[in-house]
Amino acid sequence: MADCLFCKIIKGDIPSDRLYEDDDVYAFRDISPQAPVHFLVIPKKHISGPAALTEEDEKIIGKMMRVGADIAKQEEVGDAFRVVFNNGAGAGQTVFHIHMHILGGRSLSWPPG
Ligand code: AMP
Ligand code: ZN
Numbered sequence: 440m441a442d443c444l445f446c447k448i449i450k451g452d453i454p455s456d457r458l459y460e461d462d463d464v465y466a467f468r469d470i471s472p473q474a475p476v477h478f479l480v481i482p483k484k485h486i487s488g489p490a491a492l493t494e495e496d497e498k499i500i501g502k503m504m505r506v507g508a509d510i511a512k513q514e515e516v517g518d519a520f521r522v523v524f525n526n527g528a529g530a531g532q533t534v535f536h537i538h539m540h541i542l543g544g545r546s547l548s549w550p551p552g
Pocket of ligand 2: 440443444445446447484485486535
């Protein structure tokens, strides 16, 4: 999508602190980290958010989770990290290209608020 921030990051039109990339997914550090380790994993396919997923997207979401867990291990967060997908402005979604947040490196309270 031409005017999508994360599509532009995938294309390299906007710089990012890349952690991983393959044909399907792209991972990079969040520009406004909410924890010592805070990165995003996104599919290269533009999908607006969790509510827009279709059956054909099931595999890519599974891959995002596996890639995210591998990066969390590399980033040495131990076994304590949080995985978040925000859906809709009311839940805090600000970029409408689906993304998985992974946060770690500090204690994380529950419920998240
Ligand atoms: P959300 O609020 O769930 O839509 O998350 C969007 C996330 O994207 C926020 O945590 C932002 O800090 C992050 N973000 C926005 N612009 C950039 C950027 N250019 N590079 C990296 N992360 C970004
Ligand atoms: Zn996009």
